[in-house]
Structure formats: structure tokens, C-alpha cells
Amino acid sequence: MPREARSSARQPLHSQRCHPDRREVVRAPEEPTMEAQLDQGVTRDALLDAALSGDRASFEGIYDRYGDRIHDFCWSMLRDRDAAAVAVRDIFVIAARRLGRLHRHSSLRPWLYAIARRRVLRRLRGRGRLAGGRDVAQVPVLATDGEDPVDKRALRDLVWSAVAELPDQDRALLDLHLRQGLEGAELAGVMGVGTEQAAERLAYVHAEVEWAVRGLLVARLGWRDCEGLATLLGGRNGRLTSGTDERINHHVRRCQGCGQRWLAVVSPCALLSAVPMVAAPAHVRQQVMSRASLPSRRATAGAPALTTADRMLAVSLLMLLGASGFWVGRQLLPSPEPPISGTLAMPPITIETPQPPETPSQPPPPQDEPAPAAGIAAPAEGESQASTGDERSPPPAPVPASLTLSTTNVDLGAERERADITVGNSGKAALEWVASVSVPWLSLEPGSGRVAGGGSTQLGMAADRAALPEGPARVSVGLRTNAGDVEVRVSLVVERPPEVVSTRASPSPLMVEGCEPATASVSAAVNDESGVESVVLRWTDPGGATGEAAMTVDGETWNAVLGPFAEPGTVTWSLAASDARGNTTETAPFEMPVEPCGDEDDEPDGGDSPA
16 A cells, blocks of 8 residues: 555544543552552652662552553563563563663653563564464453443454554554553653654554554444455455455445445544553562662761762762863863764764773662762772872873764665665774664664774665565664764665456457457456556457557456457457556466357357456
8 A cells, every 4th residue: 555545544643642541440459559659749759769779668669650551561562461460570670670770760661661662572572473362351341331342342352453463563662652651752762763763663553553453444344235345355254364454445445335434433543542451460569579679879988878969969060170170089080082073973982991891781880879980080998089189191092983884875776675884983992883673674684793993894784575565665773882873764665566366258269250259358356555557458369450458447357348350360468457656567468269250050159268
């Protein structure tokens, strides 16, 4: 289906927004959590400050604030209550261990969802593709007055099956936006991409679900009333399966009755937010708190505990002293190296000491105890950080890594499947880089690497065109390095010619003009994602003259008449089909005998002859 058609059928994202708080909350029948205390004024910042100091009760408050939502996301992705409970337990145990890495209080929620997203995607990759109907019986029936429970269950199953057809990463994106309420920078942060890239992908997924759900509704509600739709579904009782959605949508555009049903069906956004939230069981909270290992305050012995304001003031003073050139301790704060010029060079990061890179298993110091600034020696126990007057020249700053790319725009066109770009380092320090992409149809090889100073390497990109619908496709590849981040835009267009599924010419053979049968009916079934624009019947008569006739469409079948012909011999004919995007295909030639008029006993029986 052309992307333009999908875009025009789509409402703006803000009008599709389904706020998660408007849905019914279904809780497990265990004891209530600390939400009453949270409602009385315990703020997120206060909970986080106390948890960073090692206060377990505050971390319990963080779990009570976000645990049910995280469980709802995990359950929606995994479709398994037990697996979701285990995932939530692991997510909050990991969060407790890494709490010191959180740099801003406002990023707590997207940070937790980012951990959850990585965890569930890893589990899904480990167990294979999700089955669409898994655990669907455990979904609570919607409590809407005046509706038939059978219709409610059908609606629930409809939502479940439609969303399950999406790739796992797209399901996560849609759930985070519609069910969990993330948007803008928060949503992009969870996905690990730029805000614009996240918005583009979200719009694409919205369009896919819009058409899939509406097409499924039309198939289920209208197949008994539309002979063409029933034939297309092939006796599946209105059940949409992989590969039929594009044909159904093509049918809807041409069928007046199905088109009216398509416009009248309920918004897919409302369907996707119809499943109530599934809260975490109480035993998950107990498991989290028994296993969580919180950071502990490591204040200097005998010194009073610093408040958040004190810590911010101390860091600000250190930055001010460094910028002014004051001596602190026994070393001078070195001035930053000016950036290396160049069209594609990214802002460099100066590495003060050649220490090995930090491993994921070694978390940075907790946020309530800032690490010593680069170039400032940590004082020994009992020693003041005041200046001693011992003046020494600062060590020379190394030349940082500097990223260069051969291009930031890759156009694969209509045929290419692979392209390589050069990742270079014009600096002296080693360049560490990691590449990522948010769509399953583009693969990167390698996904990460290390480039020595003055060196370069190749990043390969391979597109799976078979996984894309017909039309243009665009995506941004994120490249994160220790010399700055950059995006590489990849674009391509998928073109597929129409497919002539079957042809038939009847009767055969023909008789010359003036005798019967002198003409044959030619019919064909033609499919195309973008819609079949025209089909033409072409022939060469026994005398060598050529001709053609435009075929007319009746439902899903194209028809034309072949003949009559004045001379006996053999007629050669073929079909040429064109789609809405200008792609064409032509069948191999077929032959039809034309016999002279003879005695009545010699006339053919006029049987059918499939082409």
C-alpha cells in the first residue's frame, strides 16, 4: 500500500493519544501498596534522594510508584504472567544496583522503562517469536456497561492478534506510548534513538496498526455480506492472516460497501488501550526488596552529611575554580583542548588519564557522592583540599579522538540491498563506537568497534527488502562514540510489479470470422500491493498483425474478448499489467488455434482451454 494512502488515513498522533490513566486498573487480590503514602505528598525526588542514601523504605516507595506500570508493560510484551513477574523482579534488582548512574531525577521513569524494554526484548529473542494468542485468556474482560460479553471477548482477541503481528521492537514502542504514556524525549530515551527518529517510527507503527486493525474488523464484520471479501478470505471466517491484509485493504478501496464499513469502525487507538492494566502480584515486591542491593552513603568520617543543595554548590565551585585557573590540591585544572576543525568532526572528548574503559559491571559512584573532578587529586584521610602552594606544571592533554564519516546519507535506491560507509578517526586517541538501528529490516555489520588514531573501518548496512511494503522507506542509524554522536540517514524504495495469478481463455480453438465460435473470453486474476491500475490484452493474429484491448475489472477479475480473426492459423496473446506506482509486468505468450470453417461434423466441440 502506498505510504501516502496510509498517511492520509491517519489522524495526528496527538489526537490518537490514549491516556493510560483513563483505563480500568485491575489489581491482584493482595494487600495494597504504599500508594496512599505517595498521594499524601512523598515526591519522586525525595524518594530518589533517600534511596541513593541507602534508605530501603524509599526504594520500596519507588517500586510502589512504578512497579505496577512496569509489570503491565512486561506482561503486555511477554503475554505470560509468570514471565512478567520474573522480569519485574529482575528489572528492579538491576535498578537498585545501578541507581547511582541516574544523572537526573526527572529521568527515573524512562530509565526504568529502558531497563524493562531491554530485558523483555532479550527474553523474547531467547524464546522465539511471540505467539499471538499466548495468555490471552488471562486478560480481564472489559467492564463496560451495556455490551455483550461475547463482543467484549472478540474485541479483546482482536486487539491481541493485531498487535502480535508487529515486530517486538514496534510492539514495545506502541505500548510505551499508548499504554504507558511516554512521548517525546522520554519515549526517544527509552528507545535509545533521537526524538525525530522515534516520532517517525511511531507514526509508521500507528499507520500499520491503523490499517491492520481496521482491515481485520472489516474482514470479520463484512465477509458474509460481500462475496468478493469472502472469496478473498477463502473460508477463514473473517480471520485475518499474514499476507491477506494488503489484499483486503486493496479490496476495501474498490468496494463501496466495505469502504463504508472501514470508515465506520472504531479507532484502533481505542482498541489498543482497551485492555486494562495488569498490576504486579504482591510477592514480586517481596522478592525485589529481599534481593535489592542499594548504594550506601560514603560520607567522609566525622563530616556532616551533605544535602543535595550542598553537593550542587560544591560541584559548581570546583567548576568555577577550574575555569579560572586556580590551583586546587597539588595539581592544576587543565584547560580543555580546542575542538579539531573539520566538516564531519564531532566535538572531541578529552581523556585526562589513560585508564582502561569502565566495564558494565563496575557502576560509577552514586550520585550523592560526586567523583573527584578530572585533574584533582583526592586528599588523603584527614587532609584538607585547600591549596598548599606547591605549584607544578599540568601534564599535557592528549589529542582526543575525532570522528569522521564518508557520508551521513545512504540512498539504496530501488535495487541495492547493501552499502558500506567509512568510520574514521582523525585524532590520536582511540575511537570507540557503537551503531544501532530501530527497525528489523536493516542489519548492521559490525555493530561496534574500536578505531586507532588516524585509522578507519567499514560499517556495512544490509536491507531486507522482502520485509518491507512497497513504497519508500527511511530510517536513521545512530552512531554513538566517545567523540560525539551522529546519525546516518538510510533511504530506499521498494518496487514490486503486479503478479498475474491466473489466466483463462475460453472456448478453444476458435473458428475464422463468420463461423462459431469466433471469439474467446480471456480472464485473469492480478494482485498488487499498491493496487492494479490497468491490464491490457495483446495479440498477434495468424497474418502477423498486432492488436491490443484494455481489460475491464469485475470485482477481482479482469476480462476482455479475443477475436474474431479472418484467417486460420495460430494467434499468440499475452497480458500486460500495471500498478498504481507505474510498475509493469507481462506474461509469457500463449497460443490459440484458429481453424477454417468446415463441414458441421468437423466443427470443434468448443471446450474450455486454460491458458
